[in-house]
Amino acid sequence: MKGRQSKHVEFIRLLAELFGYDSRGDYARFASRLGKSTSNIYAYYNGHKVPGRKVLLSALRHAFEWEVNPNIEVGPIDLRSLTSRPGVYCLYDSSGSIIYVGQATNLKQEVRQALGRRMNFPVRRGPKLSKKAYPKYQEIAEYLSAYEVPSVRMRHNLEALLLRIFPNQSHNNKMGNFK
16 A cells, blocks of 8 residues: 555545444444444455445434434423434433333424324223323323434434333334334
8 A cells, every 4th residue: 555545545544443333353243333244345445445425424324324313202291401403302201101212303302292292092081081082192101311313324223123112001102013
């Protein structure tokens, strides 16, 4: 290797260093993290091939798409403390059972809308356990969990997973499929 490598090759090497991958056999793990083939990452890292802008942007998106940051962890519903960023949320009743799971491109706006929707099942409430036909979620929901999830694919998959984990608790109309 003569002289300085392409700035794109140097960028791949810097990413490997920042993510904690060394050049001694970690190509497969690094390639998986970036969503690329091991042979291409090996070629990029060693300067045999120069990655283009599209490859670098795709690698960065893939490297960070699994990021999930808590906004509210099972706490009282307070829309002011919600972010306007995309994410996944869960509504809980007073006993802590999940009654709704949803994803949103704007958490604050979507949770507000979800609370105003009618439930798709009747609920028994009060000391006489009288049945109230299809109340709004805001009448039943007491607690909220909300997580910022920037990746569209990760939001979808996380919602689908939560709907499968709590199939009898959450009364969502959809079960969701993994992408």
